[in-house]
Amino acid sequence: MRHQVNYSLYLVTDSTEAILGSRDLVEVVEQALLGGVTIVQYRDKTSDTGILISTAKKLHEKCKQHNIPLLINDRVDVALAVGCEGVHLGQDDMDISEARRILGEDKIIGATVSSIEEARIAVERGADYLGIGTLYATNTKKNTKDIIGVNGIRKILRFLDTKDAATKEVKSVCIGGVNASNLQRIIHQLSAPTPNNLNPKTIDGVAIVSAIIGASNPKEASEHLSHLLATPPPFKASSSEPHFWLEKDDDEISHLLSEAIKATKAVREKSPLSHNMTNLVVQNFAANVALSIGASPIMANYGDEASDLSKLGGALVVNMGTVTPEGLENYKKAIAAYNAAGGPIVLDPVGAGATSVRRNALATLMSTSYFDLIKGNEREIMQVARASGFTLDDSSQQRGVDSGSALFALPQRAYIVQRIAARERNVVLMTGATDIISDGTRTYSISNGHAYLGMITGSGCTLGTTLSAYLAANPQDKLYAAVAGILHYELAAEVAAGREDVKGPGTFVPAFIDELYHCSKDVVEGKLDWRGAAK
Ligand code: 3NM
Ligand code: MG
Numbered sequence: 001m002r003h004q005v006n007y008s009l010y011l012v013t014d015s016t017e018a019i020l021g022s023r024d025l026v027e028v029v030e031q032a033l034l035g036g037v038t039i040v041q042y043r044d045k046t047s048d049t050g051i052l053i054s055t056a057k058k059l060h061e062k063c064k065q066h067n068i069p070l071l072i073n074d075r076v077d078v079a080l081a082v083g084c085e086g087v088h089l090g091q092d093d094m095d096i097s098e099a100r101r102i103l104g105e106d107k108i109i110g111a112t113v114s115s116i117e118e119a120r121i122a123v124e125r126g127a128d129y130l131g132i133g134t135l136y137a138t139n140t141k142k143n144t145k146d147i148i149g150v151n152g153i154r155k156i157l158r159f160l161d162t163k164d165a166a167t168k169e170v171k172s173v174c175i176g177g178v179n180a181s182n183l184q185r186i187i188h189q190l191s192a193p194t195p196n197n198l199n200p201k202t203i204d205g206v207a208i209v210s211a212i213i214g215a216s217n218p219k220e221a222s223e224h225l226s227h228l229l230a231t232p233p234p235f236k237a238s239s240s241e242p243h244f245w246l247e248k249d250d251d252e253i254s255h256l257l258s259e260a261i262k263a264t265k266a267v268r269e270k271s272p273l274s275h276n277m278t279n280l281v282v283q284n285f286a287a288n289v290a291l292s293i294g295a296s297p298i299m300a301n302y303g304d305e306a307s308d309l310s311k312l313g314g315a316l317v318v319n320m321g322t323v324t325p326e327g328l329e330n331y332k333k334a335i336a337a338y339n340a341a342g343g344p345i346v347l348d349p350v351g352a353g354a355t356s357v358r359r360n361a362l363a364t365l366m367s368t369s370y371f372d373l374i375k376g377n378e379r380e381i382m383q384v385a386r387a388s389g390f391t392l393d394d395s396s397q398q399r400g401v402d403s404g405s406a407l408f409a410l411p412q413r414a415y416i417v418q419r420i421a422a423r424e425r426n427v428v429l430m431t432g433a434t435d436i437i438s439d440g441t442r443t444y445s446i447s448n449g450h451a452y453l454g455m456i457t458g459s460g461c462t463l464g465t466t467l468s469a470y471l472a473a474n475p476q477d478k479l480y481a482a483v484a485g486i487l488h489y490e491l492a493a494e495v496a497a498g499r500e501d502v503k504g505p506g507t508f509v510p511a512f513i514d515e516l517y518h519c520s521k522d523v524v525e526g527k528l529d530w531r532g533a534a535k
Contacts, residue, residue: 006038007205035222043073096125129171136177161201175207263484268294272472273314279321282458295469303333310341315472321350344471352383448490450497455505
């Protein structure tokens with residue numbers, strides 16, 4: 001029993017006039033059992049021991065009929081007298097190890113915790129699950145210690161996830177102010193992927209008092225709550241949604257997303273010039289990508305053309321994919337023209353670490369020019385860091401121009417990206433399974449995209465093209481503009497990869513071009529936002 005508990009809809013009882021009213025607790029709990037609660041805690045802070053035991057016995061009968069465990073709040077003696085499945089202990093109640101010694105190995109023991117330290121101790125002493133709270137202020141329990149919100153719950157879960165096997169395995173529910181209007185959002189927010197972990201530890205259930213016990217129809221209320229638990233929330237993307245990791249709150253993510261929608265519309269409205277000085281391999285693909293997102297591409301590798309082109313309100317992409325001495329001179333002319341005209345420049349230092357020619361070319365360009373955005377995979381950005389004057393203690397030399405696997409852990413990558421951006425006063429994007437982007441103060445990571453992007457040529461280069469159009473159309477905030485471009489690009493890739501007619505990297509390419517087009521069309525027409533949810 002102890003190890004196979006379903007904590008998902010955890011009912012905590014209350015016998016007060018304010019919540020139970022004049023109804024009979026046993027009848028109300030029976031209704032809740034019929035409605036689908038999965039575990040019951042009998043919590044009664046005032047009744048005498050005789051009443052506690054007789055009520056607990058009746059509750060236990062009902063729970064047994066539904067094969068649902070019954071726990072007793074605080075009173076180990078009552079649990080023993082009744083022979084029910086366990087206890088729930090608050091911070092001021094009997095010590096968990098003591099209770100375990102008395103109750104034995106088969107009983108369920110839960111603990112109320114509201115901090116990392118309390119959680120650590122409770123697990124160490126053998127708690128099976130944690131009741132983490134107080135999530136939101138509630139009328140049901142006035143003397144709660146701390147209102148910790150979703151962020152406080154998340155911090156405790158993160159701690160549990162990283163410590164050791166025992167903390168990883170402990171179950172948890174959150175408590176305080178949970179009801180039908182907030183349940184799905186709480187679960188959704190708590191299970192958001194992080195860059196290190198696409199499936200982070202999340203709660204195993206929600207503990208509820210008044211939204212069931214105080215409901216006019218406790219059976220219907222429980223049915224509705226368990227239905228909500230079993231259904232994806234309406235705001236969750238059916239196909240894909242942005243995965244941000246940031247030490248930021250949900251308001252900032254919402255703001256970022258609404259800015260991203262505006263930025264996408266601006267690209268279609270302004271149809272900015274995307275002037276590509278790019279390698280031979282991707283010219284055609286880059287032009288198609290630019291067209292499909294609503295930009296106006298020109299492939300012009302001759303530097304003397306740039307003084308005219310730079311006056312057209314567009315942006316320049318310098319992609320060093322096939323650098324030559326002549327090419328380098330052309331880049332310099334074009335960069336000077338755009339720097340003078342104020343047009344944004346995206347630098348894509350393809351294979352920057354691969355040869356001394358490329359390393360020198362990058363160092364020359366970076367010492368003489370301003371790039372609004374520098375994008376590259378991890379190895380390329382590490383080379384950018386060196387060109388920007390950082391000393392890195394890895395000695396790995398880049399082999400090909402492909403991305404390869406990560407050299408540095410994510411926090412280190414984020415730190416490096418942020419430091420380069422701060423030093424260069426621009427935006428730096430390190431692409432990968434998790435993209436990291438920073439303007440030196442704001443650092444975000446985005447884990448969208450699809451593995452097919454890594455199996456076709458030019459996906460990095462054409463992201464550069466996409467970003468150039470976004471910067472040109474959205475000069476007011478380059479970081480937001482770039483985030484919008486990444487979302488557009490990577491969510492379109494997810495949609496394309498999920499299409500039935502896409503069988504692999506080959507069929508993915510045309511589907512991707514389609515979806516780049518459709519995704520932003522749909523955004524402009526108000527049918528889609530970057531949460532991926534069709535309105
Ligand atoms: N314990 P409702 S909050 C019993 O924070 C209890 O430990 C809490 O009631 C804690 O679902 C709480 O009606 C009451 O908000 C939760
Ligand atoms: Mg207690």
